[in-house]
Amino acid sequence: MWSATRSYLLPVVRLYLLGLKVLLVQLFSRAFRLPAMPRQDGKVAIVTGGGRGIGYEVVRHMASLGVHVIIGGRDEQEGLSSVRKICKEYREAKVEFAKLDLASSQSVRQFVKSFKERDLPLNILINNAGVMLVPEGRTEDGFERHFGVNYLGHFLLTWLLLDTLKDSGKRGHFSRVVNVSSSAHRVGEIRLNDLNSCQCYSAHAAYSHSKLAQLLFSSHLQHKMQRGGFPMSSCAVDPGMVDTALYSNLWTPLRLAQSPIARLLFKTPTEGAATVLYAALSPALEGEYGGGYWVNGRREMTSPLTFDPQLQLSLWETSVQLLGLL
Structure with missing residues (x-):
């Protein structure tokens, strides 16, 4: 009994303590401001979850620079509304919405199939969509929801688009994949024999x-x-703690306090999008200078686990098997 309770509570405590630390750092640090970026005419980008929050600000800014942006999202009404708003603000913007449910491998495959039929290049893929602290549940394919949506859905999307990304890049103009992650990785662990968190479920873990x-x-x-x-x-990229709907599943007392706290401590979606845009567009990160983990406009070290080449390979191979990509 105590062991099960401890296994449940420990990730909760770790995540909220980490969150407190991040908020304090944000309070005493100046938010990164995106420098002026060059025009990006002719480039094509896909942004998952681009209908609101950080994703919307990323799409909006890229569209202002001439990027042809495709919002991949589950909520068609929200996505089309975002397209209309951006096109009203920037009359020459090339923005569109396409249905993409990362909780369904069939939806991901259909999205990629439809995209490839258009024979467009793909210069930027921003894996932004995600869920946080949602109740226990499974995706359409039977995967734990956080693992299935945040990770496996994006793994499959990137895998299926790899050839197009490779073909679209060239020396001096690499194509880029930007994964919107979180400082929460620092309290995470990978159990290859329990990737669906069946042994002891905790949404925080x-x-x-x-x-x-x-x-x-x-x-x-x-x-x-x-x-x-x-x-x-x-x-x-870790965008920091940003005032978006992602935090709607916080522990109840914190959720009630979120609005006043957000105004004081959380970043705005525009501020959260700045480092994502920098990673996707900056000439300073071209070629050999690309890659890494970016926080508030700077490259930072990740947790030691992320440097384990065997763990990286094992997770990659396991993901390929789970998704039937062999």
């Missing part, structure tokens, strides 16, 4: 595990691209 998995994937993909000499880079 599951969320942290999914973010660690994202980083392992991002790093391994970068190494694969470098070894293969492909004109493509992969990096991860």
Whole structure:
């Protein structure tokens, strides 16, 4: 009994303590401001979860620079509304919405199939969508929801688009994959024999595990691209704690306090999007300078687990098997 309670409570305590630390750092640090970026005419980008929050601000800014942006999202009404708002603000913007449910491998495959039929290049893929602290549940394919949506859905999407990303990059103009992760990876762990968190479920642990998995994937993909000499880079970004709907499942007392706390301590969606945009667009991160883990406009070290090449490879191979990609 005590062992099960401890297994449940420990991830909760760790995640909230980490969150408190992040908030304090944000309070005493100046938020990164995106420098002026060059025009990006002719480039094509896909942004998952681009209908609101950080994703919306990323889409909005890229569209202002001439990028043809495709919002991949589950909520069609929200996505189309975002397209209309951006096109009203920037009359020459090339923005569109396409249905994409990361909790369904069939939906991911259909999204990619429809995209490839258009024979467009793909210069930027931003894996932004995610869920946090949602009640225990399974995706359409039977995976734990955090692991399935935050990690496996994006793994499958990136895998299916890899050839297009490679073909679209060239020396001096690498294609880029940007994975929106979280400091929560620092309290995560990967149990390859229990990736669906069946042994002792905790939404806090599951969320942290999914973010660690994202980083392992991002790093391994970068190494694969470098070894293969492909004109493509992969990096991860921690946008910080941002005032978005992602935090709607916080522990009840914290959720009640979220609004006043957010105004004081949380970043705005525009501030949260700044480092994501920097990783996706900055000429300073071209070629060999790409990759890594970015926080508030700076490259930072991740937790020691993310540097384990065997764990990276094992998770990659297990993911391939789980998704039937062999």
